[in-house]
Amino acid sequence: MSDRKWWHGATGYQIYPRSFADSNGDGIGDIPGIISRLDHLEDLGIGFVWLSPVYASPMADNGYDISDYEAIAPEFGTMADFEWLVSEARARGIGIVMDLVVNHTSDKHAWFKAAKRTPGSNMHDFYVWRAPGLDGGPPDDQQACFGGSAWHFVPALGKYYFGYFSAAQPDLNWQNPALRAEIYAMMNRWYDRGIAGFRMDVISLIGKDIDARQHEEGPYLHKFLQEMTRETAAGRDIVTVGESWSVSTDTALLYCGRNRGELDMVFQFAHVKEGWDEDRGKYHPKPFDLVAFKKVFNEWQAALSEDGWNSLFLTNHDLPRHVSRYGNDGEYRVRSARAWATVLHLMKGTPFVYQGEEIGMTNIEFSRIEDFRDIETLGHYMEQMEKGVPFEEFLAGANANGRDNARTPMQWDAGQRAGFTTGDPWIAINPNHDTVNAASDKEDSNGVFQHYQRLIALRKSEAVVVDGRYTPFLKDHPTVWAYTRSLNGQRLAVIANLSDESTSLETPEDLHIEGGAVSWSISPRTEIGDRIDLEPWEAIAVLDGEFARVS
Numbered sequence: 001m002s003d004r005k006w007w008h009g010a011t012g013y014q015i016y017p018r019s020f021a022d023s024n025g026d027g028i029g030d031i032p033g034i035i036s037r038l039d040h041l042e043d044l045g046i047g048f049v050w051l052s053p054v055y056a057s058p059m060a061d062n063g064y065d066i067s068d069y070e071a072i073a074p075e076f077g078t079m080a081d082f083e084w085l086v087s088e089a090r091a092r093g094i095g096i097v098m099d100l101v102v103n104h105t106s107d108k109h110a111w112f113k114a115a116k117r118t119p120g121s122n123m124h125d126f127y128v129w130r131a132p133g134l135d136g137g138p139p140d141d142q143q144a145c146f147g148g149s150a151w152h153f154v155p156a157l158g159k160y161y162f163g164y165f166s167a168a169q170p171d172l173n174w175q176n177p178a179l180r181a182e183i184y185a186m187m188n189r190w191y192d193r194g195i196a197g198f199r200m201d202v203i204s205l206i207g208k209d210i211d212a213r214q215h216e217e218g219p220y221l222h223k224f225l226q227e228m229t230r231e232t233a234a235g236r237d238i239v240t241v242g243e244s245w246s247v248s249t250d251t252a253l254l255y256c257g258r259n260r261g262e263l264d265m266v267f268q269f270a271h272v273k274e275g276w277d278e279d280r281g282k283y284h285p286k287p288f289d290l291v292a293f294k295k296v297f298n299e300w301q302a303a304l305s306e307d308g309w310n311s312l313f314l315t316n317h318d319l320p321r322h323v324s325r326y327g328n329d330g331e332y333r334v335r336s337a338r339a340w341a342t343v344l345h346l347m348k349g350t351p352f353v354y355q356g357e358e359i360g361m362t363n364i365e366f367s368r369i370e371d372f373r374d375i376e377t378l379g380h381y382m383e384q385m386e387k388g389v390p391f392e393e394f395l396a397g398a399n400a401n402g403r404d405n406a407r408t409p410m411q412w413d414a415g416q417r418a419g420f421t422t423g424d425p426w427i428a429i430n431p432n433h434d435t436v437n438a439a440s441d442k443e444d445s446n447g448v449f450q451h452y453q454r455l456i457a458l459r460k461s462e463a464v465v466v467d468g469r470y471t472p473f474l475k476d477h478p479t480v481w482a483y484t485r486s487l488n489g490q491r492l493a494v495i496a497n498l499s500d501e502s503t504s505l506e507t508p509e510d511l512h513i514e515g516g517a518v519s520w521s522i523s524p525r526t527e528i529g530d531r532i533d534l535e536p537w538e539a540i541a542v543l544d545g546e547f548a549r550v551s
């Protein structure tokens with residue numbers, strides 16, 4: 001493919017810096033810690049890291065509340081440490097993709113301080129202000145994502161500002177051209193420091209029309225994204241991925257269509273939301289429905305088959321561990337982690353691995369409110385308690401789908417503090433680190449890590465994994481996921497039993513594949529025939545035909 005970009009065949013790896021590796025024993029992961037673990041990432045074979053925010057921040061939302069876009073948070077290190085990270089990563093063929101959080105800043109950002117101090121200034125207009133409502137209360141009843149009103153009162157000004165996530169995260173006013181110019185200049189300085197791209201936090205919110213209550217996909221969104229790309233990314237060999245909780249297969253190409261001049265990829269969440277109760281939301285997960293889940297992926301594979309490009313992920317720092325959510329984190333932990341990896345990594349798109357996923361890390365179970373750290377979970381707790389919801393009910397929801405599940409420290413070894421820190425970790429370490437840890441898993445040829453290594457290597461070596469057409473089969477089968485990829489006579493067939501029960505089924509002819517001398521398989525089996533028996537969580541992937549190696 002002539003318009004192949006480096007990130008088409010690469011695999012991303014997300015680091016949540018606070019929870020990855022602590023170099024100085026203060027219990028908080030940091031940049032020197034990341035550098036000390038770069039060999040782990042090189043072994044895995046990844047092409048770039050998406051680094052969750054490391055900028056100066058009061059850490060109300062663990063860095064998604066930035067007080068200075070061009071300083072590193074002292075608990076994470078210094079700008080020199082950051083530059084050292086970029087060069088050490090580059091030496092291993094790994095790019096560093098930064099998190100861009102420009103829907104809002106921290107309320108401690110100099111812009112916001114100036115905005116509060118000088119009401120007539122242009123910086124005041126960098127944020128969104130409204131007079132009180134007729135009753136003297138908030139202008140309207142829009143709610144913040146992390147609880148309470150989205151309007152926050154500043155007594156000295158007698159006005160409210162809009163903070164869609166929390167009071168600590170005032171929204172930027174993208175209508176102001178001077179603000180946009182500041183953001184683009186800041187992005188360019190980061191590109192000039194040698195970063196490989198940006199993951200853009202809640203980027204679908206920047207075009208919002210607050211008075212019309214249209215937050216997602218607002219009327220100005222694509223105009224701003226096109227302007228941003230023109231002013232920053234154009235002519236640079238970088239990757240951009242925009243987070244959008246609202247994008248659908250109908251709107252995806254507006255963001256990442258090849259002639260749009262916007263983003264390279266979007267993170268979409270239809271598969272995540274599919275598992276939430278429609279009315280009651282994320283803390284009320286529905287039983288996992290594989291047929292509906294496959295439907296989402298199949299539709300996205302089809303929608304971006306000719307234009308645009310998919311991102312592929314099952315978990316991140318906001319979601320539960322996918323082995324707990326979609327797999328079996330008990331008896332079949334390793335097998336279910338491998339099966340899900342096979343299904344996800346052999347689809348068309350750029351896969352993202354979230355730290356710990358590559359060793360099959362699981363959710364944690366907390367029993368007390370003091371154990372939780374996340375601003376979203378704690379805001380939800382306050383709201384639930386005010387409504388008189390029993391604590392046990394809150395707890396069940398928070399343990400199932402709360403964001404802290406993904407944020408417990410990376411489990412490097414079986415030692416007392418999992419090799420994460422020598423001090424007191426900022427959040428509890430999962431007690432299962434005595435058995436679930438990188439040191440033991442990496443040794444095991446049937447473990448999770450080596451399986452990810454093989455999948456990532458296959459994407460680098462085989463063009464069909466990158467470019468092959470995706471064709472789904474057995475769409476209505478309740479526990480089996482099956483598809484083929486094909487490119488110029490080369491075929492890859494994948495079939496996986498995503499359940500605890502063995503199963504035996506007839507397979508459609510177009511899924512059949514017979515491994516011969518030129519076959520390659522990710523599992524011991526090299527054949528898919530008319531009838532197939534699959535063990536619990538068994539996944540088979542067979543490649544046949546002429547191998548077209550990616551150069």
Ligand code: TEU
Nearest residue numbers: 061064101145165201202245282318403
């Ligand atoms: O997340 C966007 C977002 O909407 C999530 O907070 C989401 O609503 C929630 O996890 C699911 O209910 C991004 C970041 O990924 C997240 O960590 C930040 O807290 C948020 O933006 C604000 O910057």
Ligand code: CA
Nearest residue numbers: 022024028030
């Ligand atoms: Ca530290």
